[in-house]
Amino acid sequence: MPHYQYKARNTVGALVNGALEATTLDAAASELLGQGITPIDIRQTSGRPKTDKAASTSGRTGRPRAGAKQQNGFQQLNDALMGKKIDANELIIFARQMRSLTKAGMPLDRALTGLQASVKNPKFRDLLQEVQRSLESGQNLATALGQHPKVFSPLFLSMVDVGENTGRLDLAFEQIGRYLELDKNTKKQVKSATRYPSFVLVTIAVALGVITYFVIPAFADTFARLGAELPFETRLLIGISDFVVQWWQFLIGGSVALYFAFRTWGRSRRGGLIWDNKKMSLPLIGPVYQRVALARFARTFAMVMKAGVPIVHGMGVVAGAVGNRFIARRILKMREAISRGESLYNAALATNMFSPLVLQMISVGEESGTIDQLLEEVADFYDAEVEYDLKRLGEAIEPILIMVIGAMVLVLALGVFLPIWDLSSAASR
Structure with missing residues (x-):
C-alpha cells in the first residue's frame, strides 16, 4: 500500500x-x-520511477530546440497580452470553485493546484502559486490571501477567516460568491444606465469642438470679406472660436491637468470624504449612489452577522466594503456607539442614513434575534430602489439631453445662419 x-x-x-x-x-x-x-x-x-523522470528531463541536457524556444517566446508574448487586471468575474469563479472543492473535502494545496491549470489570467495564476507556497510554509488561507490586499477585500478575508475557524470554509466561499455577483450586477446596472447619457455628452462635446475650431472660422472669413454688419450672436460665436483656435493647447492641457488634480484630490483622505458626501447630493444620480452604498452595508452586515463575526469587528469590515468613505465614517461611529453599549437601532438612528422603514426592521431584528435575515431584506429593498431609480434616471436624462441638443442647434442657427439670411434678404432687394 x-x-x-x-x-x-x-x-x-x-x-x-x-x-x-x-x-x-x-x-x-x-x-x-x-x-x-x-x-x-x-x-x-x-514517487515515480526514475526512468520516467529521466525521460521527462532528458531534453534538458541537450541544446534547446528552436521550435521550443519560439513556442516559449509566443507563450511569453501571449501571457504579457493576457496579463490584465484581476476582475470581479475571476474572483466570482474562484469563490465558486473553492466552495465546490472544499465541500468535497479536497486539500487546499491540491485545490489551488487544480485551479491554476484552469485560470487564463497569468497574474491570477501567479497569485494562486504564491498563495499555495504560503500554505505550504504553514500559513492559513486567510493570511495567505491577505498578502494580496489589492485583489482580496477585507470582507473577503474576514469571511475566509471565519470559515476556517468554524470549519465551514465551503459556506464562507458560497456567501462570498453570492455577494460578489450581486455587487457586480449592481455596478453593471449603474454603468448601463449612464452609458447612453455619457455617449451623447461626449458626442456633443466633440461636435462643439469641430464646429468651433473648423466651421465657425470658415464662416468668419466669409463674413469678413463681405464686410456686413454682424449680429451680436455671431460676434459672440466668432470671439469664442478665435479664443479656442488661439489657445487650444492650453485649454486641452488645463483640462487634463484639472482632471488628474481632481482624481488626486478625490483619492486623498479629506478630498475623498468630501467628494463621497457631495456626490450623494448630485441631482438625479445622487440618490442612486447613496442607495447602492446602503445596500452594500445591509448585505455585508448580514453576511458577517450570519457568519458569526463579532459585531464590533464586523462593523469595521462593513465600513471598508460600502465603497463610500462618508458612509464608512458613519458606520465607524455606529461601531463606537455599539462598543459603548448602545443598541444597534439607536446607533443607526443617530447616523441619519436610514429611512424609518429600515430603522423599524433593524429594531425588530435586534429584538427577535433575526437581524441577519432582516438586513438581507433591507438589502433587497435598497436593490429594488436602485433598480427603480436607474430606470427613472434614463427617463429623466433623455429630455434633458434633447434640450441640450436643441439649445446647441438654436445657438448655431442664430450665430451662423442668421447673417446668411440677412445677406440673402439684402441681396434680393
Whole structure:
C-alpha cells in the first residue's frame, strides 16, 4: 500500500506533520479529515520511477530546440497580452470553485493546484502559486490571501477567516460568491444606465469642438470679406472660436491637468470624504449612489452577522466594503456607539442614513434575534430602489439631453445662419 507524507492543521489550528498508508491520495485526505485534521499538503513518498523522470528531463541536457524556444517566446508574448487586471468575474469563479472543492473535502494545496491549470489570467495564476507556497510554509488561507490586499477585500478575508475557524470554509466561499455577483450586477446596472447619457455628452462635446475650431472660422472669413454688419450672436460665436483656435493647447492641457488634480484630490483622505458626501447630493444620480452604498452595508452586515463575526469587528469590515468613505465614517461611529453599549437601532438612528422603514426592521431584528435575515431584506429593498431609480434616471436624462441638443442647434442657427439670411434678404432687394 502506498505511503503518504502530509502537512495539516489540527482542531486548534496548529501545524502537524506525519505519514500514513492509504490506497489513494483521496483516501489519505478522507482519513485525515475523519480524524479532524485539515490537510494542507499530501505527497506520496514512493514517487515515480526514475526512468520516467529521466525521460521527462532528458531534453534538458541537450541544446534547446528552436521550435521550443519560439513556442516559449509566443507563450511569453501571449501571457504579457493576457496579463490584465484581476476582475470581479475571476474572483466570482474562484469563490465558486473553492466552495465546490472544499465541500468535497479536497486539500487546499491540491485545490489551488487544480485551479491554476484552469485560470487564463497569468497574474491570477501567479497569485494562486504564491498563495499555495504560503500554505505550504504553514500559513492559513486567510493570511495567505491577505498578502494580496489589492485583489482580496477585507470582507473577503474576514469571511475566509471565519470559515476556517468554524470549519465551514465551503459556506464562507458560497456567501462570498453570492455577494460578489450581486455587487457586480449592481455596478453593471449603474454603468448601463449612464452609458447612453455619457455617449451623447461626449458626442456633443466633440461636435462643439469641430464646429468651433473648423466651421465657425470658415464662416468668419466669409463674413469678413463681405464686410456686413454682424449680429451680436455671431460676434459672440466668432470671439469664442478665435479664443479656442488661439489657445487650444492650453485649454486641452488645463483640462487634463484639472482632471488628474481632481482624481488626486478625490483619492486623498479629506478630498475623498468630501467628494463621497457631495456626490450623494448630485441631482438625479445622487440618490442612486447613496442607495447602492446602503445596500452594500445591509448585505455585508448580514453576511458577517450570519457568519458569526463579532459585531464590533464586523462593523469595521462593513465600513471598508460600502465603497463610500462618508458612509464608512458613519458606520465607524455606529461601531463606537455599539462598543459603548448602545443598541444597534439607536446607533443607526443617530447616523441619519436610514429611512424609518429600515430603522423599524433593524429594531425588530435586534429584538427577535433575526437581524441577519432582516438586513438581507433591507438589502433587497435598497436593490429594488436602485433598480427603480436607474430606470427613472434614463427617463429623466433623455429630455434633458434633447434640450441640450436643441439649445446647441438654436445657438448655431442664430450665430451662423442668421447673417446668411440677412445677406440673402439684402441681396434680393
